[in-house]
Amino acid sequence: MTTRVRMLSGFNHNLKHKGKIYHIQTEDGGKDNPQIITHAFLGGVILDTVRQPYGDLLLKPNWQDALRDRMKAQHLEEIRKLFSGAFDAQTETSSEDD
Structure with a gap:
């Protein structure tokens, strides 16, 4: 029987x-x-998409823990980009009513 690994x-x-x-x-x-x-x-x-491969983690015995850490880091980096104003120029003419 094979163990099916689900997405995190x-x-x-x-x-x-x-x-x-x-x-x-x-x-x-x-x-x-x-x-x-x-x-x-x-x-x-x-407004923005970031893709990061993680095939390098799959050979590690604790790959899911390492993946979770990498996901958190990428998510927090995107939040930092937002609050640093990285998307401000793209959204200056947008209104909340759009």
Whole structure:
């Protein structure tokens, strides 16, 4: 019998920055597509996407713990980008009513 390894649960945060609500989402692509994918959204529009492969972790005995740590780090980095103003120029003309 084979043990089926499921994708790890991701992270989702709604964050207010300069009067707008952004959504940051990080997810695991799974063993068949080993990459961490993080999106930054505003009003359903993707502002930024970060993809990081993690095939290097799959050979480690504690790969799921290492993957979880890497996912957290990538998610927090996207939050830092948001609050540092990295997406401000893209969203200056957007209004909350759009």
